[in-house]
Amino acid sequence: MAVYSKDEALMCKVFPSSLGPVAMRWFDGLKVDSIGSFKEFTRAFDFRFITCTRVPRPLDSLLSLSMREGESLKAYSNKYWETYNEIDGDFDDVTISTFKSSLPTKHGLRKSLTGKPITSLCQLMDRIDKYKRVKEDQQLGKRKAKVIPQEMRDFRSD
Structure with missing residues (x-):
């Protein structure tokens, strides 16, 4: 997808193919025209699935x-x-x-x-x-x- 990162419309169409079942249900539940850009879409995705991110452990x-x-x-x-x-x-x-x-x-x-x-x-x-x-x-x-x-x-x- 990095090759097409300048084409936001294409990124929005291709991105769902990389989602698993839980994220796909979230994606399918989005209201039409609720997101205006791929950047906005990635922020919404990150906000929804923040629990899946790896938090580094402290040195102690x-x-x-x-x-x-x-x-x-x-x-x-x-x-x-x-x-x-x-x-x-x-x-x-x-x-x-x-x-x-x-x-x-x-x-x-x-x-x-x-x-x-x-x-x-x-x-x-x-x-x-x-x-x-x-x-x-x-x-x-x-x-x-x-x-x-x-x-x-x-x-x-x-």
């Missing part, structure tokens, strides 16, 4: 997050990045320090981030992913270690 919603006892790093980091994506603005430094300080004091990742500081969100995400992979590998190794002795006992009994 990110600052108030912390990893709960027993919560996995994967679950916490997913929640953290969801919240981060709902905040408007460039707060990379705050985001990095907040993520680190929201981890438990004795958490291995927090120690890693303190020992080898990072300077970008990409580095933070990489470090989180590496830490998660190491933990998953360690857990997989423990499961295998528990299985192998049992298999050895089974083998010796034959």
Whole structure:
């Protein structure tokens, strides 16, 4: 539609094809000649459907997050990045320090981030992913270690 944005009559005719059922009912309910321009039409539409707009979350919603006892790093980091994506603005430094300080004091990742500081969100995400992979590998190794002795006992009994 951007190509035809100068032709208001055409925009008014084409716009309804982009509406869902609820907005279409509203559109069909408009009185004839109640709107004089496409700009007026978009204002009326915005006013009617303002509840569907995304309101950015404040920065303090990110600052108030912390990893709960027993919560996995994967679950916490997913929640953290969801919240981060709902905040408007460039707060990379705050985001990095907040993520680190929201981890438990004795958490291995927090120690890693303190020992080898990072300077970008990409580095933070990489470090989180590496830490998660190491933990998953360690857990997989423990499961295998528990299985192998049992298999050895089974083998010796034959």
